[in-house]
Structure formats: C-alpha cells, structure tokens
Amino acid sequence: MNFMESFNTAVEGIWANKMRSILTMLGIIIGITSVIVVTALGEGGQKAINEEMEKFGQNTFSVFINWETKEEIASEDMTVEDTEVLGRISPAIEYIVPSNSSTIDLKGPKKEERVNLTASTADYFSMQSTLKVAKGRLFNEVDDKEQRAVIVLEEALAQKLFGQMSPIGQRVRWGNQSLVVIGTYTEEKFKFDMATSYGAIIPIRYEMSLQEEPSVQMIMGKAIDKASVDPAMQQVKQYLSRKHQKEDHYRVRSMQESMDQFNQMTGTLTLIFSIIAGISLVVGGVGVMNIMLVSVTERTREIGIRKALGARRRDILIQFLIESVIVCLIGGLIGVLFGLGIASIIAYFAQLPPLMSWNSVFIAFGFSSAIGIFFGLYPANKAAKLDPIEALRYE
Amino acid sequence: MLHVEGLTKAYKTGDTVLPILKGVSLLVEQGEFVAIMGPSGSGKSTFMNMLGCLDRPDSGSYMLDGIEVSSLKDTELAVVRNQKIGFVFQSFNLLARSTSLHNVELPMMYANVSRSERRKRATEALKRVGLAERMDHKPTQLSGGQKQRVAIARALVNKPAILLADEPTGNLDSRSGVEIMAMFQELHAQGVTIILVTHELDIAQHAERIVTFKDGVIIRDEKVTERIFSKPSDEVIVT
Numbered sequence: 001m002n003f004m005e006s007f008n009t010a011v012e013g014i015w016a017n018k019m020r021s022i023l024t025m026l027g028i029i030i031g032i033t034s035v036i037v038v039t040a041l042g043e044g045g046q047k048a049i050n051e052e053m054e055k056f057g058q059n060t061f062s063v064f065i066n067w068e069t070k071e072e073i074a075s076e077d078m079t080v081e082d083t084e085v086l087g088r089i090s091p092a093i094e095y096i097v098p099s100n101s102s103t104i105d106l107k108g109p110k111k112e113e114r115v116n117l118t119a120s121t122a123d124y125f126s127m128q129s130t131l132k133v134a135k136g137r138l139f140n141e142v143d144d145k146e147q148r149a150v151i152v153l154e155e156a157l158a159q160k161l162f163g164q165m166s167p168i169g170q171r172v173r174w175g176n177q178s179l180v181v182i183g184t185y186t187e188e189k190f191k192f193d194m195a196t197s198y199g200a201i202i203p204i205r206y207e208m209s210l211q212e213e214p215s216v217q218m219i220m221g222k223a224i225d226k227a228s229v230d231p232a233m234q235q236v237k238q239y240l241s242r243k244h245q246k247e248d249h250y251r252v253r254s255m256q257e258s259m260d261q262f263n264q265m266t267g268t269l270t271l272i273f274s275i276i277a278g279i280s281l282v283v284g285g286v287g288v289m290n291i292m293l294v295s296v297t298e299r300t301r302e303i304g305i306r307k308a309l310g311a312r313r314r315d316i317l318i319q320f321l322i323e324s325v326i327v328c329l330i331g332g333l334i335g336v337l338f339g340l341g342i343a344s345i346i347a348y349f350a351q352l353p354p355l356m357s358w359n360s361v362f363i364a365f366g367f368s369s370a371i372g373i374f375f376g377l378y379p380a381n382k383a384a385k386l387d388p389i390e391a392l393r394y395e
Numbered sequence: 396m397l398h399v400e401g402l403t404k405a406y407k408t409g410d411t412v413l414p415i416l417k418g419v420s421l422l423v424e425q426g427e428f429v430a431i432m433g434p435s436g437s438g439k440s441t442f443m444n445m446l447g448c449l450d451r452p453d454s455g456s457y458m459l460d461g462i463e464v465s466s467l468k469d470t471e472l473a474v475v476r477n478q479k480i481g482f483v484f485q486s487f488n489l490l491a492r493s494t495s496l497h498n499v500e501l502p503m504m505y506a507n508v509s510r511s512e513r514r515k516r517a518t519e520a521l522k523r524v525g526l527a528e529r530m531d532h533k534p535t536q537l538s539g540g541q542k543q544r545v546a547i548a549r550a551l552v553n554k555p556a557i558l559l560a561d562e563p564t565g566n567l568d569s570r571s572g573v574e575i576m577a578m579f580q581e582l583h584a585q586g587v588t589i590i591l592v593t594h595e596l597d598i599a600q601h602a603e604r605i606v607t608f609k610d611g612v613i614i615r616d617e618k619v620t621e622r623i624f625s626k627p628s629d630e631v632i633v634t
Contacts, residue, residue, distance in 0.1 A: 309502045389449050
C-alpha cells in the first residue's frame with residue numbers, strides 16, 4: 001500500500017473516532033501552546049530589548065573600578081581629566097565622559113520630587129543622541145570648568161517642580177545647595193527601563209566640588225564605529241593603568257558584552273521555561289500513546305482482516321504511525337495558532353512589539369511529529385506484530 | 396495446484412505439547428471443489444490456517460501454485476495471501492466503517508493496484524455477485540447473505556489460485572446459506588478452485604469431493620457421487 005492510501009486509511013481511522021481524537025489532540029495542543037508562548041515571548045522580548053539597547057548604546061562602553069582588585073582603591077583612580085586626555089589622544093574614541101549618578105530630592109516652588117541626578121561633562125549631551133533641548137540651553141564646557149551651580153531638568157520634571165511657570169532662570173534646592181535651572185530636555189526613554197523617576201543633569205566638576213573625597217564612579221565612552229570599540233576599550237584601560245600605576249584596577253565593558261550576557265541569561269531562562277512547558281507536551285504524547293493502544297486493541301479484528309487480505313507488517317505499522325502523527329500534527333498546528341495568539345495578546349499588554357518566532361513554529365512542528373512517531377511507535381508495532389489468526393478470532 | 400505433504404503442527408501449552416496435525420497429505424487439482432469436514436478439535440481449522448498461509452507448519456511441505464510456501468517469511472506470506480488466496484469467513488469479516496466497494500478494493504490496495512483499476516475491478520466483482528446496487532452500502536446496511544457476497548467479491552478480486560471458505564454459511568439463515576452455496580457452485584463451474592470447511596454434511600454435499608479429518612489426520616477422502624440436491628434450484632425453501 002502506498003503512502004497516500006495509508007494516509008487516507010489513517011484519516012478515516014481518526015475521523016471514525018472524532019471526539020476521542022479531539023480529546024487526544026487536546027494534550028498536544030496544550031503542550032505546543034505553552035511551548036510556543038514561552039519561546040515566542042522569550043525570543044521576541046529578547047529581540048525587542050536588543051533593538052532598544054542597540055539604539056541607545058551603539059558602540060558604547062563603560063569603565064569601572066575593579067572592586068575585586070587587591071590594589072588599594074583611591075578616590076582619584078579615575079578623574080575628569082583622564083577623560084579629557086583620552087578624548088584627545090585616542091582616534092578610536094568619538095566621545096568619552098565621566099559620569100556620577102545618584103538619587104536625590106529636588107525641591108522646586110511647587111513640589112519636591114525624587115530625581116535621578118547625573119553629573120557629567122558637556123560632551124555627555126553629544127553622546128546621548130536621543131536627548132533634545134526643550135527650553136533654554138544645556139550646560140557647556142565653561143559652566144563645567146567654572147563649577148557653576150546650574151542644572152538641566154527633564155521637561156516633565158520641570159513641569160512638576162514649577163507648574164505653569166517657566167523654569168528657566170529659576171532656582172531649585174538640593175539639600176542646602178541652590179541651583180539655577182538653565183534649560184530643560186526631552187529624552188527618548190529606554191522602553192524597558194523600569195525606573196519611574198525623572199532625570200536631571202549637572203556639571204560634574206560642580207558635583208565633585210561638593211564631595212569630601214571627589215571621585216568619578218564611571219567613565220562612559222563611545223567609539224567612532226563598531227570596529228573601533230575594542231581598540232578604544234584597550235587604549236582606555238592601558239592609559240588608566242599606566243597613568244595611575246595600577247595593574248589590575250579597571251574593568252572595561254562594551255554594550256555588546258552586556259548584551260551578550262543578557263542574551264545568554266534570557267536564553268537560558270527561555271530554555272528552562274520551554275523545558276517546563278515541554279513536560280506538558282510529553283504528557284500529551286503519553287495521552288496519544290494511551291489512546292493508540294486502546295485503538296489497536298479495539299481494532300484487533302480489523303488488523304486481522306487486513307493481514308489476512310495481504311497487509312504486511314509494514315503496512316499496518318505505517319497505518320497506525322501515520323494516525324498518531326496526524327493527530328499530533330493537527331494538535332501541533334492548533335497549538336501553534338493558540339500559542340501565537342496568546343503570545344500576541346501578552347505582548348500587546350506588555351507593550352512589546354508584535355512578535356513572531358518562526359523558530360518556535362518549526363520546533364513545535366518538529367516536536368509534534370517526533371512525539372507522534374515516538375509515542376505512536378509502540379502501539380503501531382504492537383498492531384503490526386499481531387498474529388492474524390488470533391486477531392481474526394478476537395471478539 | 397495445491398499439494399500438501401506430511402504436514403504437522405503442534406501447540407505448546409505450558410509444558411505439554413499438543414499435536415494438532417499429525418502428518419497430513421492432500422493434493423487438490425485446479426478447478427476442484429473440496430469440502431473439509433470433521434468434528435471440532437479434529438485439526439481442520441488449523442489445516443485451513445495452514446492452507447491460508449496464516450500459520451506455518453512445524454514440518455512437511457506445502458506447494459501452492461508452484462511455490463513452496465512452508466518456508467516463507469512473514470512478509471512473503473502476506474504477499475502469497477494477497478495474491479494467491481481468497482478468504483471467505485464465517486463471520487464475514489468486512490471492515491465495518493467501509494462501503495462494500497471499499498471493502499472489495501482492500502486486497503487490491505495491498506497489491507498496489509492503481510486507483511482507477513481498483514474501482515473498475517471492484518465494481519465488476521460486486522456485479523458478479525449481484526450487488527451492483529449495494530456498492531455504497533456499509534456492512535450494517537446489508538443482510539447476512541449480502542455481506543457474505545461482498546466477502547466473496549473481495550476474495551475473488553485479486554484472482555486468487557484458491558478460494559478458502561471457512562464455514563461460510565455458519566452465520567446465515569438457511570435461505571441465504573443456499574444462495575451462497577449456489578454462488579460457490581457457480582464459481583466452481585467457472586473454474587475457481589474452492590476449499591470449503593464445514594461441519595454440516597448437507598453443505599459439504601455441494602462440493603465434488605469430501606475430505607474428513609479426525610484427530611489430526613485425514614480419515615476419509617472421497618468423491619461425492621450422489622448429491623442430496625444436485626442443483627440449488629431443487630432446494631425447497633421453507634420460509
């Protein structure tokens with residue numbers, strides 16, 4: 001018997017027990033649905049986050065003090081001057097700025113707000129390509145050098161602190177310091193940033209003048225292109241080590257490395273969840289095997305008749321195997337549709353971009369046929385091995 | 396056509412070996428109509444299974460249409476069943492979900508006959524048994540006699556060397572039984588080789604030769620000289 005005929009015979013077998021076939025499929029449907037939801041969300045979410053990271057941090061890197069170093073850590077291990085020198089001498093670097101950030105309370109005439117305060121040099125604004133001036137101006141090199149007590153507020157923060165009033169030229173209080181607002185800005189936020197506080201930026205030299213032991217927490221850099229990221233990082237590390245006479249003191253990390261690490265982490269997470277979801281798929285497969293065994297017993301006589309009429313073992317085996325594979329594949333197809341549907345709904349509410357993971361669809365189909373074959377093989381083989389005489393005598 | 400020599404078969408139940416066939420030899424010529432009789436336990440069913448290639452003998456030879464089948468493998472036996480043997484069973488053994496036409500097509504599916512050829516030959520076979528009007532009926536919509544006629548059409552459709560009928564009238568009322576036997580005689584007249592297993596003497600009388608089994612051996616093998624009814628039309632039908 002050729003494949004098409006075996007296929008038709010199998011379809012007839014499934015059709016003859018519609019309700020049972022549907023219930024059997026349900027196990028596969030649930031299994032595939034959960035696998036698809038997990039992988040689609042995992043993969044899609046990862047992709048969306050990567051795109052965001054790419055947009056905000058292309059070719060960027062950052063420099064920290066290595067806290068695990070055995071050398072003595074001093075407050076002047078990284079200085080603003082270091083960044084200025086590096087920016088001048090390294091052709092691979094487009095921008096390089098120091099950055100100190102802290103959470104503070106800023107008091108305006110209307111309200112007091114919790115603010116993410118960033119202290120940096122004027123180049124910081126050039127580096128943040130999504131940052132745009134809304135009102136007034138941003139601070140410049142002179143403001144920084146002169147350690148002027150000026151501040152640039154996020155536009156939405158300015159509205160909170162000043163209401164309808166124009167904030168430009170007004171003062172805000174930070175502890176016992178009084179700062180002049182010279183401008184406001186808008187910034188495209190990182191979509192997956194969970195921080196809800198507003199931002200404000202001040203000149204770093206002013207900020208450091210307030211510290212008892214002035215220090216730079218972090219240096220942020222941007223290479224001129226992708227190929228220059230590694231040389232730039234190397235030059236920075238080399239320069240700092242030589243300048244401060246410290247061997248194992250600095251850690252340099254590119255956005256790409258952070259992204260790779262993030263991807264590895266989310267990849268592992270997705271895999272773990274997929275495996276958990278996959279367990280339900282295995283349960284579904286056991287359901288298929290169970291029903292196929294019932295079906296073989298029920299159709300013992302049919303098998304006997306077919307054998308008496310010339311069906312070889314192979315014919316019977318293929319007939320039952322196709323039956324279980326069809327059940328699993330239809331279940332898989334419905335599961336993929338359900339899974340993508342549910343994943344889209346979740347993605348919509350989680351404000352992820354619409355996602356479609358072809359990978360998971362192929363995997364799902366591969367898996368459901370594999371399950372059909374794996375769990376169908378035992379019952380089908382049992383059917384194929386039946387003795388025709390006994391099968392014909394079966395009541 | 397069919398030559399069996401020294402056929403033996405024993406079944407093991409636990410430690411005891413139960414011999415069923417103790418050296419059976421039989422020669423059936425092309426076109427013969429042979430009835431096999433015997434009480435239950437005489438070994439006639441086992442012998443029938445051997446002839447039908449559903450089972451293999453422990454020893455002895457079985458030549459069917461020029462092929463020594465006693466040593467064939469399972470797959471080869473399936474092909475022999477498909478090509479050389481037509482079965483008619485007591486309980487019809489039709490596929491319940493399938494139409495008459497599909498049931499008759501089934502042996503040809505395993506013989507890889509093309510779809511159109513299958514349809515053509517199945518239709519012809521059903522016409523031959525007088526069921527042209529019932530081709531799209533399922534077994535549940537047919538009477539016992541009609542079911543057995545579908546089974547006969549199915550048995551003949553691959554043009555087998557022998558037609559094996561195991562108590563073909565056992566599940567039929569007497570009127571349908573007579574009809575079926577008439578059909579066997581007609582097929583016999585057309586030259587089909589028929590072997591019929593029955594325990595009813597009046598059914599066996601339709602054959603031209605009766606072979607009687609007892610305790611695993613053939614105790615009698617004789618030509619039917621005098622028929623209780625030579626033609627089915629002579630039968631007085633009691634309704």
